[in-house]
Amino acid sequence: xxxxxxxxxxxxxxxxxxxxxxxxxxxxRTVEFTDVKNDTEQYISLVEYLIEQDYIEKDDLPVSAKRxxxxxxxxxxxxxxxxxxxRPSEVGESAFLETNHDTASKKRYASKFIEDFVLGR
Numbered sequence: 001x002x003x004x005x006x007x008x009x010x011x012x013x014x015x016x017x018x019x020x021x022x023x024x025x026x027x028x029r030t031v032e033f034t035d036v037k038n039d040t041e042q043y044i045s046l047v048e049y050l051i052e053q054d055y056i057e058k059d060d061l062p063v064s065a066k067r068x069x070x071x072x073x074x075x076x077x078x079x080x081x082x083x084x085x086x087r088p089s090e091v092g093e094s095a096f097l098e099t100n101h102d103t104a105s106k107k108r109y110a111s112k113f114i115e116d117f118v119l120g121r
Contacts, residue, residue, distance in 0.1 A: 020045040024114050031110045032105075033034070040099050043106045044089050047074060047113065051092035055117040060097065063116075065109070071110050073098055073109055 005013070005026050016021045021042050023032045033042040050056045056063070062072040070081035078088035078096040086100035101109065 005119070008118075012118055015101055015117070016046065019033060022050050024048045024111065026119075029111055029115065031107050031114070032108070033110075037104055039103050040089075042050060042100075043099060043110060044097060046110055047091045047095075047097045050113060051095055055111070055121070056095075058094065060117070063073060063113075066112075075114075077084070 009026075013024050013026075020044070021034050024035060025031070033039040047056070053075070056074065060074075062075040065071050065073055072080050072085070074095060074097050075085075076094045076096070078090075079101065080087045080098075085096060085098045087098065088096040089099050091097045099106075
């Protein structure tokens with residue numbers, strides 16, 4: 001792993017990889033989806049894990065895309081600010097993940113979730 005990570009962060013990233021198959025590289029700040037045929041399954045699995053482990057809590061919702069503040073990535077309802085999500089997946093109690101993204105976007109958002117809610121906590 002990276003020299004810049006604490007042992008706690010390294011341990012959590014390893015647990016995320018083992019549990020969800022999502023591998024995060026702190027040096028390039030990117031994720032790779034492995035172990036399944038469908039990247040959406042791993043994207044969902046990562047967010048479910050982060051919610052189950054209380055890295056993402058109800059008070060954190062909604063989580064927006066950087067450039068589209070009214071298009072939510074994760075929300076407490078299956079909607080954006082003024083319209084329904086296209087392909088929502090329930091990822092926890094009263095938590096919905098928008099999965100209508102291409103693979104590159106899912107990887108970018110997965111990295112964002114790890115950086116914003118896991119590392120350094």
